Amino acid sequence: MADEVTVEVADGVAVLTINRPQARNAINEAAARAMAAAIDELDARRDVRVLVLTGAGGTFSAGMDLKGFLAGGRGFAGITARPPATPVIAAVEGYALAGGFEIALACDLIVASEAATFGLPEVTRGLVAGAGGLLRLPRRIPYHLAMEIALTGAMFSAQRLHRAGLVNRLVPAGAALAEARALAAQVAMNAPLSLAATKRIIVESADWPSDEAFGRQREIIDPVFGSEDAKEGAAAFAAKRPPVWRGE
Numbered sequence: 001m002a003d004e005v006t007v008e009v010a011d012g013v014a015v016l017t018i019n020r021p022q023a024r025n026a027i028n029e030a031a032a033r034a035m036a037a038a039i040d041e042l043d044a045r046r047d048v049r050v051l052v053l054t055g056a057g058g059t060f061s062a063g064m065d066l067k068g069f070l071a072g073g074r075g076f077a078g079i080t081a082r083p084p085a086t087p088v089i090a091a092v093e094g095y096a097l098a099g100g101f102e103i104a105l106a107c108d109l110i111v112a113s114e115a116a117t118f119g120l121p122e123v124t125r126g127l128v129a130g131a132g133g134l135l136r137l138p139r140r141i142p143y144h145l146a147m148e149i150a151l152t153g154a155m156f157s158a159q160r161l162h163r164a165g166l167v168n169r170l171v172p173a174g175a176a177l178a179e180a181r182a183l184a185a186q187v188a189m190n191a192p193l194s195l196a197a198t199k200r201i202i203v204e205s206a207d208w209p210s211d212e213a214f215g216r217q218r219e220i221i222d223p224v225f226g227s228e229d230a231k232e233g234a235a236a237f238a239a240k241r242p243p244v245w246r247g248e
Contacts, residue, residue: 003019004018004019004020004028004030004031004034005017005018005019005031005034005035005038006019006056007038007042009042009045009047009048011185011188012047012048012049012050012185012188013048013049013050013051013052013181013184013185013188014042014045014048014050014051014052015051015052015054015177015181016035016038016039016042016051016052016053016054017054017055017056018031018035018053018054018055018056018060018061019056020056021055021056021057021058021059022057023062024057024059024061024062024094024095025055025056025057025059025060025061025062025100026061026062026063026064026099026100027061027063027064027076027077027099027100027103031077031078032076032077032078033078034078035074035077035078035079036073036074036078036079037078038078039051039074039078039079039084042084042086043084043085043086046192046246046247048086049086049087049187049188049190049192049195050086050087050088050089050184050187050188050195051084051086051087051088051089051184052088052089052090052091052177052180052181052184053079053088053089053090053091053103053107054090054091054092054093054176054177054180055092055093055094055100058093058094058174059093059094059095060090060091060092060093060094060095060096060100060103060104060116061077061095061096061097061099061100061103062095062097062098062100063097063098063099063100063101063102064076064098064099075131075132076099076102076103076131076132077099077102077103077131079103079106080099080102080103080105080106080131080132081131081132083106083107083108085196085199085200086195086196086199087108087109087187087195087199088106088107088108088109089107089108089109089110089111089180089183089184089187090103090104090107090109090110090111090112090180091111091176091177091179091180091181092104092110092111092112092113092116092118092158092167092176093112093113093115093116093173093174093176093177094113094115094116094117095116095117096112096116096117096118096119097117097118097119097120097121097155098119098120098121098122098129099131101118101119101120101129101133102120102129102131102132102133102136103131104118105132105133105136105137105140106132106136108199109168109180109183110166110167110168111167111168111169111171111176111179111180111183112158112161112162112167112169112170112171112176113158113170113171113172113173113174113175113176114158114159114170114171114172114173115158115173116157116158116176117155117156117157117158118149118155118156118157118158118161119149119153119154119155119156120133120134120137120149120150120153121153121154121155122153123150123151123152123153124153129150133150134150137149137150139206140165140166141161141164141165141166142164145164158170168183169183190245191224191229191230191232191233191243191245191247192229192245192247193223193224193227193229193247193248194224194229197220197221197223197224200220201217201220201221204216205217227248228246228248229243229245229246229247229248232244232245232246
């Protein structure tokens with residue numbers, strides 16, 4: 001893996017770290033390609049159930065380095081246009097600005113330090129937040145707050161976004177990664193096929209016609225109910241023991 005993104009895997013959790021602290025983890029072409037390659041690899045691994053995405057040196061990401069970079073068909077930073085099927089938790093310290101905020105919005109859960117700051121300053125630079133921020137933000141928080149963030153280009157505290165429901169867990173400065181690991185461990189205890197199906201339904205169902213929703217959901221969940229892991233879940237419950245998931 002390229003030095004711009006480091007990967008650590010243990011106990012079903014993969015931690016991906018944007019490793020450009022000298023540039024406040026701004027995304028260049030190498031970082032985008034490394035992120036896309038890491039996600040492609042980890043998404044296919046049965047031993048990885050949750051991803052944690054963070055930045056080195058006390059900053060999540062200040063966005064793009066000179067230009068926005070697309071990689072691997074996954075969009076900016078190798079994640080925003082096509083996030084992984086595996087659940088992703090953002091661990092945010094310091095700045096999550098512009099493309100950095102859009103990377104966090106591509107994640108499923110956000111753990112943020114009380115000192116973290118979020119914003120989409122593109123309008124102040126004659127640009128537009130085109131890496132998913134304008135698409136995702138109004139689905140996650142109230143419309144008028146999303147408009148304020150997008151139209152003013154101002155920076156917003158983690159506390160305010162926690163109150164708005166965008167940040168799942170708010171922790172003291174320096175503790176975001178540890179808390180994200182703890183949350184990831186809680187998620188990773190669960191069956192991988194169930195996690196992937198659950199995420200897929202939540203993400204995709206927003207665009208389903210109401211009269212088709214249950215039918216489309218059934219297509220996704222039927223293979224899970226017929227899986228070896230479903231049998232293992234029932235057997236483990238009956239035997240009062242922890243389940244041993246195989247992802248099959």
